[in-house]
Amino acid sequence: MTGPADPAEAAGELADLRRRLDQVRARIVDAGGELGVVRLLAVSKGVDPHRLAMAHQLGLRDLGESYAQELVAKAEGELAEHPDLRWHFIGRLQRNKVRLVAPFVHLWQSVDRLSLAGEVARRAPGARVLVQVNVSGADQQGGVPPERVAATVEGCRDLGLDVVGLMAIGPQGTSQEVRAAFGRVRALADQLQLPERSMGMSGDLEQAVAEGSTMVRVGTALFGPRRDAGAVGK
Ligand SMILES: *Cc1c(COP(=O)(O)O)cnc(C)c1O
Numbered sequence: 001m002t003g004p005a006d007p008a009e010a011a012g013e014l015a016d017l018r019r020r021l022d023q024v025r026a027r028i029v030d031a032g033g034e035l036g037v038v039r040l041l042a043v044s045k046g047v048d049p050h051r052l053a054m055a056h057q058l059g060l061r062d063l064g065e066s067y068a069q070e071l072v073a074k075a076e077g078e079l080a081e082h083p084d085l086r087w088h089f090i091g092r093l094q095r096n097k098v099r100l101v102a103p104f105v106h107l108w109q110s111v112d113r114l115s116l117a118g119e120v121a122r123r124a125p126g127a128r129v130l131v132q133v134n135v136s137g138a139d140q141q142g143g144v145p146p147e148r149v150a151a152t153v154e155g156c157r158d159l160g161l162d163v164v165g166l167m168a169i170g171p172q173g174t175s176q177e178v179r180a181a182f183g184r185v186r187a188l189a190d191q192l193q194l195p196e197r198s199m200g201m202s203g204d205l206e207q208a209v210a211e212g213s214t215m216v217r218v219g220t221a222l223f224g225p226r227r228d229a230g231a232v233g234k
Pocket residue numbers: 043045066090091169201202203217218219220221
């Protein structure tokens with residue numbers, strides 16, 4: 001077991017996490033979301049495993065990771081004691097990393113091209129996936145442009161994947177602009193009859209919930225500022 005040896009310090013960390021979790025849940029409710037309908041995905045990249053064990057203790061089960069090696073190191077480490085944890089892959093994924101994470105991933109949230117979908121289908125036949133939509137036009141965020149989402153969903157299905165929804169990272173902009181972008185994701189999901197919309201992070205979960213998010217992905221608001229992304233487990 002890693003983490004503080006001093007029990008008082010560990011208790012303080014747990015209390016701090018509980019307080020932050022209560023705040024995040026209150027934000028979801030204040031934005032008009034119903035807990036249980038809007039699922040809370042704890043984004044665990046850069047967060048030490050002992051704090052994720054605390055998150056588990058507080059009832060969180062869905063964890064989001066952005067880096068393949070980090071996900072594997074965590075899933076195979078002390079957190080393997082908790083087989084009810086569900087690992088979500090939410091970052092940009094290289095095809096050659098799919099095999100590595102396939103045994104652990106519950107939901108592939110960042111499928112944004114058919115070459116990647118093909119590899120997921122090969123290593124995890126029938127897997128549940130979200131197609132990531134690019135609503136910002138910013139390249140580095142990844143995602144399929146809105147006009148290509150329908151074809152990508154169809155292509156994933158042809159590969160035998162179970163497409164359950166869409167994922168998006170909100171754009172930079174005013175609250176209205178962010179909300180409008182999430183509204184476009186919701187409209188697309190409705191049009192394609194996809195139930196899951198993974199949208200909203202620490203900074204924009206209110207706008208996402210107001211536009212019908214079914215899953216918010218929250219890192220810093222829960223765990224505080226993180227260490228260098230990708231540094232854990234290396
Ligand atoms: C890091 C990350 C998050 C969480 O971001 P916070 O601002 O820390 O809540 C959510 N989604 C994706 C895709 C991320 O990479």
